[in-house]
Amino acid sequence: MNQxxxxxxxxxxxxxxxxxxxxxxxxxxxxxxxxxxxxxxxPGAQGFGVKRAGLAVPGSVMLLVAPACCGRNTAALGCxxxxxxxxxxxxxxxxxxxxxxxxxRIPEAVKxxxxxxxxxxxxxxxxxxxxxxxxGTDMERVCxxxxxYAGVPVVPCYMYALTREGRLxxxxxxxRSVYSLLQPCEKVPTSVNILGFFSPLRDDTELxxxxxxxxxxxxxxxxxxxxxxxxxAMAEANFNLVLxxxxxxxxxxxxxxxxxxxxxxxxxxxxxKIANQYRLLGQAVxxxxxxxPYRERAEKAIADFRTRFGTRMFAxxxxxxxxPFELSLSLIRNGFNVSEIFGTVGGSNFVYVKxxxxxxxxxxxxxxxxxxxxxYDGRDAACDTVIxxxxxxxxxxxxxVPWNEERQPFGHAGVAALFAALGNALSGKETPR
Amino acid sequence: xxxxxxxxxxxxxxQSGAVSALFEFGGLIAICDAGGCTGNICGxxxxxxxxxxxxxxxxxxxDMDAILGxxxxxxxxLQAAMDGSGLAFSAIIGTPxxxxxxxxxxxxxxxxxxxxxxxxxxxATTGTRHYDVGASDAWLELxxxxxxxxxPIESGTVGVLGASPLDFPTLDAGNxxxxxxxxxxxxxxNSYGMGAGLDAVKMASAAEKNIVVSPxxxxxxxxxxxxxxxxxxxxxxxxxxxxxxxxxxxxxxKTLIIHQQFAANAIxxxxxxxxATSQVTVAxxxxxxxxxxxxxxxRIESEEAFIEAILNGNYDAIVCDSRLRAALPRTQSFNIxxxxxxxxxGRLLDEVQ
Numbered sequence: 001m002n003q004x005x006x007x008x009x010x011x012x013x014x015x016x017x018x019x020x021x022x023x024x025x026x027x028x029x030x031x032x033x034x035x036x037x038x039x040x041x042x043p044g045a046q047g048f049g050v051k052r053a054g055l056a057v058p059g060s061v062m063l064l065v066a067p068a069c070c071g072r073n074t075a076a077l078g079c080x081x082x083x084x085x086x087x088x089x090x091x092x093x094x095x096x097x098x099x100x101x102x103x104x105r106i107p108e109a110v111k112x113x114x115x116x117x118x119x120x121x122x123x124x125x126x127x128x129x130x131x132x133x134x135x136g137t138d139m140e141r142v143c144x145x146x147x148x149y150a151g152v153p154v155v156p157c158y159m160y161a162l163t164r165e166g167r168l169x170x171x172x173x174x175x176r177s178v179y180s181l182l183q184p185c186e187k188v189p190t191s192v193n194i195l196g197f198f199s200p201l202r203d204d205t206e207l208x209x210x211x212x213x214x215x216x217x218x219x220x221x222x223x224x225x226x227x228x229x230x231x232x233a234m235a236e237a238n239f240n241l242v243l244x245x246x247x248x249x250x251x252x253x254x255x256x257x258x259x260x261x262x263x264x265x266x267x268x269x270x271x272x273k274i275a276n277q278y279r280l281l282g283q284a285v286x287x288x289x290x291x292x293p294y295r296e297r298a299e300k301a302i303a304d305f306r307t308r309f310g311t312r313m314f315a316x317x318x319x320x321x322x323x324p325f326e327l328s329l330s331l332i333r334n335g336f337n338v339s340e341i342f343g344t345v346g347g348s349n350f351v352y353v354k355x356x357x358x359x360x361x362x363x364x365x366x367x368x369x370x371x372x373x374x375x376y377d378g379r380d381a382a383c384d385t386v387i388x389x390x391x392x393x394x395x396x397x398x399x400x401v402p403w404n405e406e407r408q409p410f411g412h413a414g415v416a417a418l419f420a421a422l423g424n425a426l427s428g429k430e431t432p433r
Numbered sequence: 434x435x436x437x438x439x440x441x442x443x444x445x446x447x448q449s450g451a452v453s454a455l456f457e458f459g460g461l462i463a464i465c466d467a468g469g470c471t472g473n474i475c476g477x478x479x480x481x482x483x484x485x486x487x488x489x490x491x492x493x494x495x496d497m498d499a500i501l502g503x504x505x506x507x508x509x510x511l512q513a514a515m516d517g518s519g520l521a522f523s524a525i526i527g528t529p530x531x532x533x534x535x536x537x538x539x540x541x542x543x544x545x546x547x548x549x550x551x552x553x554x555x556x557a558t559t560g561t562r563h564y565d566v567g568a569s570d571a572w573l574e575l576x577x578x579x580x581x582x583x584x585p586i587e588s589g590t591v592g593v594l595g596a597s598p599l600d601f602p603t604l605d606a607g608n609x610x611x612x613x614x615x616x617x618x619x620x621x622x623n624s625y626g627m628g629a630g631l632d633a634v635k636m637a638s639a640a641e642k643n644i645v646v647s648p649x650x651x652x653x654x655x656x657x658x659x660x661x662x663x664x665x666x667x668x669x670x671x672x673x674x675x676x677x678x679x680x681x682x683x684x685x686x687k688t689l690i691i692h693q694q695f696a697a698n699a700i701x702x703x704x705x706x707x708x709a710t711s712q713v714t715v716a717x718x719x720x721x722x723x724x725x726x727x728x729x730x731x732r733i734e735s736e737e738a739f740i741e742a743i744l745n746g747n748y749d750a751i752v753c754d755s756r757l758r759a760a761l762p763r764t765q766s767f768n769i770x771x772x773x774x775x776x777x778x779g780r781l782l783d784e785v786q
Contacts, residue, residue: 002517030463030490030510032472036482038476067529069446069470069560071438073477084759089438093561097533102436111439116439130467134499134533161467162496162530371514374488 004376006340009353017350024345024367027165029294031369036342036390039319039404048198048406050170051127054084054197054219059122061086062157063113065106066129067097070159076294079264088344092131100135106293107149114150116208123181126223133160144215150221155180158332168249175250178222182235184258193237195251195262196244199223200404204413210278214287231333239263239285243410245348268406269322269330271295271302275317278411294412301416303332309426315340315381315395317388318368320403321414324388325352330415339382342366342390385426389416399425435550435735440760444718445599445776447558447567449478450649451526452489453597455554456481458631460522461488463511465536467614468493468559470528478564478597499530504541512548521631524550524571529660529692530557564599564776565693567720568649572625581666583661589620591780592640592657594665595650595780596627597729600693602773603782610646613670632749635664644668647693648720669699673782677703679770683750684687684708689743691716691733691753692774696727698750700772701715716742720778736760743767 005023022028031037051074052061062073064087071089077124091110096102110124124146128139139156146342147154147343158173160412175195192211194201201207202224211219225231242251251262263284268274275295282289314331315337316323325345329352331338339362344367356363366373368390378394386392386400403409409417452462452474464471475482482489492498511523513580523545527538538555545553554574558567572594578638593610603609608629614622622777623629623640638661645654645667654665680700684707690697697715704711714729716741719733733739740760743751748768755771773780 002519026493027495028510029493030514031468031493033471033475033482033489034486034490035475038472067446067560067562068443069448069473069528071443072446072449073473074442077555084442087442089443090434091436091438091443092529092562094532097529097561104437105434109434112434112437113439129469129529130499131533133496134530159469160496161469162494162499164467165495191628315658369493371490374486420741422673 002375003372004366005370005372006364006366008361009357009363009365010343012345012365013354013357015359019348020345023370024365026367026369027343030371032373033369034368034373034393036317036319036373037368039389050157050174052088053171053198054125054127054157054177055083055086056222057123057125057155057181057228058225058231059119060125061088061113061117061121062124062127063088063109064127065088065092065102065108065109066131066159068091070129081264083243084293090164094138097131097135100132100137103137106142107146110152110154111150111253114152120179121152121410124150124158125155125177127157128161130162133158133162143234145320153181164296169246172246172249172262176253179234179250182232182254182258185232187259187275188218188236189238190215190412191232191237192216192219193234193240193260194219194221195240195242197223197408198223199408200406202244202417203415204417206412206413207411208292210289214282214285223313229401235260241265243267243408267322267410269327269418270333271412271415273296274298274411274415280331281378291412298412298415300430301419303424305419306335308423311336312385312426313337313377313383313392315338315383315386315400316342317386317394318343319390320388322403322404323349323352323411324357325349327387328352328363329355329359332363334357338363340364340366340391342368342388342394344369386423387422399428401425438484438736441736441757444476445564447562447564447570448528448560448561449474450528450564450568450599450776451556451558451568451571451597451623453479454489454568454649455524456573457626457628458522458575458634459509459520460492460524460554460631461515461518461520462524462526463490463492463507463514464526464528465507466494467491467530470782472657478599478776480604480775480781484604488518490735491642494530499534502534502536504536504544508541508548511545515549515551519522520551521556523543524554524755525565526556527558527560528570529560531557531593532561551704553579555648565647565649568595568597568599568650570639572650572653573656575634576637576656579631579634580657580660582635582638584636584639587621587639588641589618589714590640591619591622591721592629592633592637592663593622593650594643594654595643595647595695596624597649597782599629599649599776600647600649600696600774601671602775602780603673605701609671610619614644617670619659626671630771637661644670645695646670647695648722649693651722652656667695672696672703673772675782676700676770676772680704681707683711683713683752685711685768686749687712687747688752689714689716689746689748691718691751691757692726693719693776694721694773696772697752704782714748716744754780756780
């Protein structure tokens with residue numbers, strides 16, 4: 001374990017997706033915990049985990065029903081006073097976690113929480129953890145009982161870390177939870193919801209303009225709903241646009257319950273693929289999207305960056321708003337070099353590994369979670385620029401961008417914004433760490 | 434409701450205390466969890482984790498691991514991570530998951546030692562108790578495992594037990610405690626876990642005396658006394674200077690001090706030294722060792738009890754982590770003197786200043 005494990009893109013592509021080395025599979029080894037992995041090794045430790053995501057419903061509060069350890073970091077999430085006031089904790093003791101006797105206290109706790117709030121919450125989100133996963137708690141039933149007792153909607157949010165690689169991981173499940181309060185209503189053909197993120201897209205995202213050009217008048221995102229009434233109006237949507245695969249399950253649930261169909265778009269950084277995706281979206285909704293000006297702007301941003309800074313050698317991480325392999329492929333196709341990728345290889349992104357292998361066979365692939373990463377030494381790495389908060393951790397002296405801001409980049413505007421941020425970092429205007 | 438927190442967030446749990454105690458000893462620490470507990474410990478309760486690379490790992494348990502109790506798989510992963518690492522020992526720290534499935538930590542210890550050929554420590558923390566319980570168990574296991582040889586007493590050598598950032602809100606606590614003791618005339622100060630490493634632990638029986646600076650260190654001190662005859666003294670040789678500067682106005686007043694018991698006792702001593710007629714009460718959310726309590730001292734059992742104690746106590750001043758103010762009525766004013774307690778608020782003195 002005295003050297004960090006890596007494999008070249010060519011070697012990995014040659015092995016195929018069914019023969020990924022165990023060093024890259026988190027289930028095959030202990031999971032190394034470093035500041036580079038905090039956000040995704042422990043969903044919720046930073047950024048949007050189940051706890052913060054569950055509060056996406058406007059006016060809601062969260063009751064975390066768990067041992068104290070599960071609620072500990074919520075103090076950090078709640079640094080913002082407005083969030084801190086929305087978290088409550090019903091702590092389980094040793095007897096609770098074995099017998100499940102805490103379940104009987106939940107209705108009373110929900111009522112006490114509601115009574116203590118200056119303004120009655122729109123809903124109480126009950127966040128439960130591995131304990132109740134193992135106890136086999138029927139939390140839907142408990143929530144119904146609590147709702148009847150306290151007179152407020154009560155919704156379960158399953159923070160079951162044990163099921164992270166299962167059929168319904170916590171971040172998939174919580175997306176369903178936050179839309180579960182939408183009730184059937186009359187459809188409005190000119191309304192659309194964007195699902196996938198818990199914070200809004202960047203305001204300059206062309207998706208808004210393109211949808212408006214197709215006659216869409218109202219585009220809703222849960223994070224832009226200021227009130228519970230605005231949130232409820234999401235039920236009128238003609239269709240849902242799913243921008244993150246973890247929202248597929250929620251979209252399927254909305255189709256089943258409210259009859260809202262959905263269309264999925266991926267976040268990409270290859271401009272030709274983005275354009276193709278818009279073309280297909282246009283076909284699906286019966287409109288023609290003219291994304292050419294936005295594509296030109298993005299490609300100009302790339303060209304300007306290349307002119308100013310040359311063909312940089314990048315290290316790309318996975319703690320960022322992109323698929324690291326798709327982003328790396330985009331960089332390589334645009335004439336840049338990628339020496340290292342810190343990422344989790346899986347079925348959905350292996351296709352990019354194969355394409356990277358064809359264009360840049362020597363690109364090294366590391367797993368952030370491998371115990372061998374404790375020995376990673378970036379001093380010998382060939383890269384000179386980094387993208388991703390984790391990559392910045394490994395290369396603290398190199399210029400780069402974390403690219404994990406809460407405002408979500410998307411489409412051509414996202415590409416332009418990335419290269420603008422990289423340009424700022426390399427010209428010393430901004431080196432966020 | 435006693436178990437309901439409406440204003441405060443939960444304090445550092447036992448598993449964080451165990452990791453904090455073992456953090457600096459050069460072992461591989463495997464947290465027996467699915468990933469979330471490790472994130473909480475590293476990302477919130479262990480400020481040293483951000484400053485250096487450390488061998489902290491999550492077992493990465495999944496539902497079938499828990500249901501089937503696959504200890505052999507965990508030990509195999511542990512061995513793979515230990516191989517060629519140069520790490521001195523392994524430690525397996527419990528969380529709610531092994532607590533629910535009744536993991537046999539003694540068996541895990543034996544399996545890990547057999548498989549790795551190195552000492553292993555297991556701490557059966559459950560995530561439901563406070564940090565000091567886990568730290569206490571970890572200290573005890575550490576000394577039981579490594580302080581096994583009776584050595585000749587080295588005159589002028591003193592051990593410090595119970596120091597961690599969770600108890601003393603500065604990363605420099607080891608140095609500050611050591612400096613204070615050197616000022617008292619000790620030649621060599623081993624501040625275990627904050628400065629003094631595994632070699633010092635192995636030589637613990639050579640210490641002339643141990644100083645216990647928090648209740649978490651008491652069980653280990655008693656063990657060392659029983660095993661090697663090393664006497665111990667409970668006292669807190671260092672307190673933040675800015676806190677000491679804020680104490681004179683408390684002379685002759687009625688004051689409540691809320692912190693870890695031994696630090697709070699030291700503040701009480703400082704106030705009483707200013708004016709022996711001062712009425713000073715010590716309280717703690719954490720361990721309160723009866724033999725070091727005075728009349729009226731109490732343990733805070735719940736948020737409700739805390740609020741009631743403050744509102745009914747008519748205190749002129751409260752020395753505590755100022756984040757506790759969040760539980761008190763906003764319409765009333767309270768004279769709070771801030772003494773950050775990392776296990777409560779996750780704040781260090783450096784961040785406060």
